[in-house]
Amino acid sequence: MKAPVTRDLYEYWSHLKGKRAAPDRAEIDPEAIRHILPDTFILEVDFDLGFPIRLCGLR
Structure with missing residues (x-):
């Protein structure tokens, strides 16, 4: 990395x-x-809904 x-x-x-x-x-x-939130995203695994985005940074 x-x-x-x-x-x-x-x-x-x-x-x-x-x-x-x-x-x-x-x-x-x-x-x-907070210093890396703009570069971060979090997906939830939900077998009924797929992979809803729970957090998405702006970069």
Whole structure:
């Protein structure tokens, strides 16, 4: 990972998830990653609805 924002998000995500596949949505604190929010998006896996976008940055 060359881009600092990618590394920052990966470290944050890895810290939250621990040994799970992903952290719970409620665990993600946008304030904690506000410096990378413009480069971030979060999809929800919902087998009835598909993959609704839950957060989408502007970059």
